[in-house]
Amino acid sequence: MTGLAQVRQALHGLQQAGLRRTLRTCHSACAPQLTVSMAGQDASPMLAFASNDYLGLAGHPALRAALIEGVQEWGVGSGASHLISGHYAVHEALEARLAASQAAHIPQAGALYLGSGYLANSGLLPALAALAPSEIFSADLNHASIIDGCRLARCPAQVWPHQDLAQLAAQLQASRAQQKIVVTDAVFSMDGVIAPLAALLALCEEYDAWLVLDDAHGFGVLGAQGHGALEHAALHSERLIYLGTLGKAAGVGGAFIAAHADLIEWLRQKMRSYIFTTASAPALACALLAALDLIEGTEGRTARAHLQDLRTSWQSMALPDCWPRLTSPTAIQALLLGENQAALDLSHALWRRGVWVPAIRPPTVPAGTARLRITLSAAHSLADLQRLQHALQAIHREGL
Incomplete structure (x- = not known):
């Protein structure tokens, strides 16, 4: 069998298993109302519950203006990696601002800005x-970037079952490693569950371990000021290593790591995914500074309150019992379908009605737990939720 024949056979296998993903193309800016096309189809209007733009900032006029001003001042590219000549004053200002956002929770906090959350997780753990x-x-439901970071660290790694702190405690107690590292999503991205943060920190204090929190889906959303999981849980420790992403609630792109300034300096010296990549465009840092102003200000508080109202409304809406809702206190709301094809069929039925809700299947979630992942945004309205509800009810009546 030739190489290409093997590729085609493998692709066919994905198709048969209901695991082949479909690329969709957006023809308008990120928002609940989108114009979208799939291969071989014309673009059509869609009501989208598919993005992580939780505060509706991706198209905000203030961010657009800041990005344009940033390009005018700093140009487009950074020209090099941070440690060569690609580190600009606006990068430094952003890192200082991000460190300040976690200073109440991490003593002598510093911050490191990277191009994506994947770069952050895959580089942090090895360093x-x-x-x-x-x-x-x-944690066994951690994001793929954490799993890859564990592999790249080339040290023993154990997986502890979802929320099973007794098992984690037993693993920590049995470990003879000089350095112990506990790593978990703060908000699990496929079901919206928040990790037991205070209990995890208590275990790390007891067993002398670092606690790495990937707060990709909490930064900007959790906490009174939108500072994320540490603010939400009122944690404080020099053992904390906090990772927040900036392409979700912050509406732009990139990620940051906050930790004690000494550890941040170590990462700057040793983290390969930081050292050996071109720095992000400085204009993006300008847009992110504007986003932080909004997150921490009145507009951010209003957006978070509206997001909470939407979540409460959604959880009270009548839906067919055959598609159970997963309980979540966050903007991530999921319907459990179980089988891959069932999730695809329901997603496609919604698509035909002009509603875009992605079907999530293995390996993103465990086998047998395929689901529709509904993500709410402060840019959604109650009428948007009602349209989704009515579409689901109509599909059920028609016998799907």
Whole structure:
């Protein structure tokens, strides 16, 4: 069998298993109302519950203006990696602002700005493990970037079952590693569950471990000021290593790591995904500074309150019992379908009615737990939720 024949056979296998993903093309700016096309189809208007733009900032006029001003001042590209010549004053200002956002929770906090959350997780764990002989303890529903970071760390790694703190405690107690690293999503991206943050920190204090929190889906949304999971749980410790992404609630792109300034300096020296990549465009940092102003200000508080109202309304809406809702206190709301084809069929039925809700299947979620992942945005209205509800009810009446 030739190489291409093997590729085609593998693609056919994905198709048969209901695991082949479909690329959709957006023809308008990120918003609940989008114009979208799929291969071989004309673009059509869609009501989207598919993005992570939780505060509706991706198209905000203030961010647009800041980005344009940033391009005028700083040009387009950074020209090099941060440690060569690609680190600009506006990058430094952004890192200082991000460190300040976590300063109430991490003593002597510093911050490192990177191009994506994937770069952050895949680089952080290997650099941290290089400090001393280490063992990593990873939550079993962690994001793929954390899993890859564990592999790249090239040290023993154990997986602890979802929310099973007794098992984690037993693993930590049995470990003889010089350095222990506990890593978890703060908000699990496929079901919206918040990790037991205070209890995790207590275990790390007891067993002398770092606690790495990937707050990709909490930064901007959780906490009175939108500072994320540490603010939400009122945590404070020098053991905390906090990762927030900036392409979700912040509406732009990139990620940051906040930790004690000494550890941040170590990461700057040793983190390969930071050292060996071109720095993000400085104009993006200008847009992110504007986003932080909105997140921390009146507009951010209003958006978070509206998001909470939408979540409460959605959870009270009548839906067919055959598609159970997963309980979540966040903007991530999911309907459990179980089988891959069932999730695809329901997603396609909604698409035909002009509503876009992605079907999530393995390996993103465990086998047998395929679902529709509904993500709410402050840019949604109650009428948008009612349209989704009515579409689901109509599909059920028609016998799907």
